[in-house]
Amino acid sequence: MRNKLQHYINGEWIDSTGSETAEVLNPATEEVIGKISLGTEEDLDKAVKAARAAFPTFSQTTREERIDLLEKIAAEYKNRKDEIIEVITEELGSPIKKSEEIHYQMGYAHFTQAAKELKDFQFVDKRENSTIYKESIGVSGLITPWNFPTNQTTTKIASALAAGSPMVLKPAELTPFAAIILAEIFDKIGVPKGVFNLVNGTGETIGNGISSHPDIDFVSFTGSVGVGQKIMENGAKTIKKVALELGGKSPLIVLDDTDPEYAANTAINHIMMNTGQVCTAATRIIVPKAMKGDFEKALKTALPQYKVGNPQDKDTVTGPLVAEKIWNRVQDYIQKGIDEGATLLAGGTGKPNGLDKGYFAKPTIFTDVRNDMTIAQEEIFGPVMSVIYSNSIDEAIEIANDTVYGLAGYVVGKDEEKLARVAKSIRAGRISINNAKSDFSAPFGGFKQSGIGREWGDFGIEEYLEPKSILGMK
Ligand code: NAP
Ligand code: MG
DSSP states (O other): OOOOOEEETTTTEEESSSSSEEEEETTTTEEEEEEEEEEHHHHHHHHHEEEEEEEHHHOOOOOHHHHHHHHHHHHHHHHHHHHHHHHHHHOOOHHHHHIOOOOOEEEHHHHHHHHHHHTOOOOOOEEEEEEEEEEEOOOEEEESSSTTTTHHHHHHHHHHHHHHOOEEEEETSSSSSSHHHHHHHHHHOOOTTTTTOOOOIIIIIIIIIHHTTTOOOOEEESSSSHHHHHHHHHTTOOOOOOOEEEEEEOEEEEEEOOHHHHHHHHHHHHGGGGGOOOOTOEEEEEEEEGGGGHHHHHEEEEEGGSSSSSSSTTOBBBBBSSSHEEEEEEEEHHHHHHTTTTTEEEEOOOOOOOOSSSSSSOOOESSOOTSSSSHHHOOOSSSEEEEEEEHHHHHHHHHHSSSSSEEEEEEESSOHHHHHHHHSOSSSSEEEEETTTOOTSSSSSGGGGGSOOOOOOOOOOOOOOOOOOOETTT
C-alpha cells in the first residue's frame, strides 16, 4: 500500500488538520493501491504562508543557484526512475513501456530543459531610457490533472523554480503518488524550506482555495475548460494572473499524396497513446474523399496490431481509462456517435473481449463523421477517432478550424509546400508535420478556448516572471 496521509509543507511532511481521506485505485485491476489525505483550507493556508515566507530569499537567488538546484533535481529524479515508472503504471494504468518512454522521460526533460534555458535567459534588458528587470511573480499555485502525472507537474515546477517563484501544488486526486515522489526528491536534495509545498485534496476545497487565495499571485492550471472558467472567475477577485492549459479537439489533415498506411497508423497512434487521454491528441482525422477506400482498409488492418491490455506487459500499447466515471463518459460519447449516424468502422460500446476487470474501452473508429456532430466537437478523452472526409485542402483547413479549441494540429503528406501551407493555416498552438519529434524548447499551449499562456522552455519560465521597467537607471 502506498498510503501517504501527510502533506509536504515548509520542508516537512506534516499531518493534515482534517481527517478525510481518499482511496486511489489501479484502473487496470480496480484494486485500491493506497490512500491520501484530503487537505483542508487550513492546510492550504499553512502551505501558502510557507511559500510567502520563502519568497524574499528564494526570489533573490542567483541564476547559478537555481541552475544547480534544477540539475540536482534532475539527477535525483533519474535515481528514482524505476519507482516513477512503477507508480505511473499503477495509478494511471499506463503501459509500463510508455510510462518509461513518455511519462518518465517528459518529467526529466522539463527539469533539464529549464536548467538549460536558465543559462542564457535574459532577466535584464536595456531599452532607450530604462532597464527592464524580470522578477519572480510571487507565490504560484499549481493545479494539475491526472493524465500526465509527471509531465503536467514538472513543467510547472521546473519553470517556477527557474523563475524563483515558491509554489503550492495540488495534484489530481486520481494520480497523487507520482507527485509525492517528486516532493520526496525535492526534500532529499534540499530545495529550500517553503519553496515547494504539496497539498493533496479535492478540486472543490484545495483547487478553489488556491484560485481564490489572496496570497497567491499566479495560478497555473491544466485541466478542463469548465474548471478553467471557475479559476478565472475566482482569480478575478484579486486580479490574479492565470495560465490555463485546457482541452482540445485537434485535427490531423491527411494530404492526398500520403501513403494511406502511414496516415492510418499516425491516426491510430493518437487514439491509442495514453488511451486517448491526451489533450493534444488528433481526434478529428480529415481525409481526402478519394482516399476513403484505401484509408479505411489501412485502418482495419493496422488497428489489431495495437495491443490493448495489461499495463504490466511490455508489448501493451494501450491500457485502461483512468477511472470508472471516465469510462462511462467515453461510453456515452460512443453511443452518441452511433445515434447521430456516424459509421462505426471498429470498436463500439462495452469492454474489449477478455478484459472485464479494469476500465478498458474498445478502441473505436467512426467514419463519415460530419464536423457538426457531437463526437467531432466535444473532447472525448478516450480511444475514439472521428474520420471526416473532405473535397479539397481548403475545405480540410476550414473543417480543421471549425472548433472552439486550438491546442494542436497535425498534417501528414509529401508535398513540402502544401505541408507548410496547411501547418500555417491551422489556428492552434502546436502543429506537427509528419510525426515530427517533440521539442522541449518550443512553447506549448492553446489558441481559442484551449487556454491562455504557454508552458515549456523559456516561454514557460516567462509565465512566472513580472517585467519591471526602471527609468533613468544607468
Ligand atoms: P479537471 O477536472 O479540470 O481537473 C484538473 C485539476 O483541477 C484536478 O486537480 C482537479 O482536482 C482540479 N479541480 C477540479 N475542480 C476544481 C475547481 N473548482 N477549482 C480548482 N481546481 C479544480 O480535468 P481532468 O479531468 O483532471 O483532466 C482532463 C482535462 O485536462 C481535459 O479537458 C484535458 O484536455 C485537459 N488537459 C489539458 C492539457 C493541456 O496542456 N492543455 C494537458 C492535459 C490535460 P481533482 O483531483 O479533485 O479532480
Ligand atoms: Mg486563448
